[in-house]
Amino acid sequence: MKKIDCRGLACPKPVIMTKKELESMESGELEVIVDNEAAKENVSKLAKNMGLNFEVFNEDKLFHIVIKKDFTSCDCKIETESEKIVILVSSDRFGSGDDKLGAALMKSYLYALTESEIKPKTMIFVNGGARLTIEGSDVLESIKTLESSGVEILVCGTCLDFYGIKDKLAVGNITNMYTIVEKMNSASNTIKL
Incomplete structure (x- = not known):
């Protein structure tokens, strides 16, 4: 599992770092560590908007967002x-x-x-x-x-x-x-x- 440590980083840096890492991955799991509620919410929204499954858990006053990307993960909605x-x-x-x-x-x-x-x-x-x-x-x-x-x-x-x-x-x-x-x-x- 890949990890990104975003502690101490102000938004939007955690979101940008997470997006770049996800785009570079074909499949697998990515754990993003953040230390504030706003970053947790924004990284979670990114995963949701990309159509990816994710889980959030707390440990030692930190938020860990584990995002799963596989070959079938796709937000394929076509918009008018x-x-x-x-x-x-x-x-x-x-x-x-x-x-x-x-x-x-x-x-x-x-x-x-x-x-x-x-x-x-x-x-x-x-x-x-x-x-x-x-x-x-x-x-x-x-x-x-x-x-x-x-x-x-x-x-x-x-x-x-x-x-x-x-x-x-x-x-x-x-x-x-x-x-x-x-x-x-x-x-x-x-x-x-």
């Missing part, structure tokens, strides 16, 4: 072009100018998106956009509706930490910059709000 749309929400306002108008437009846009026949595959909330995903947000119900209809909701963990609101997250999953880059690079169309 509309399923490859990614929306990057970088502000809690829609457009620039008046903040009150921008907040109203964002609320209207997200509600209209819940009613749209074509929905994005993923919505990524970064910077001020992360504030839309926390308790008390005026658009929380619309984002929850989008998530329940199958839209992947990702929220920048660094942004939540910066604003001191990580404990108030009410919808979506915390992510890192590596995953954000991967989602945007694999999109057929990225829309930035």
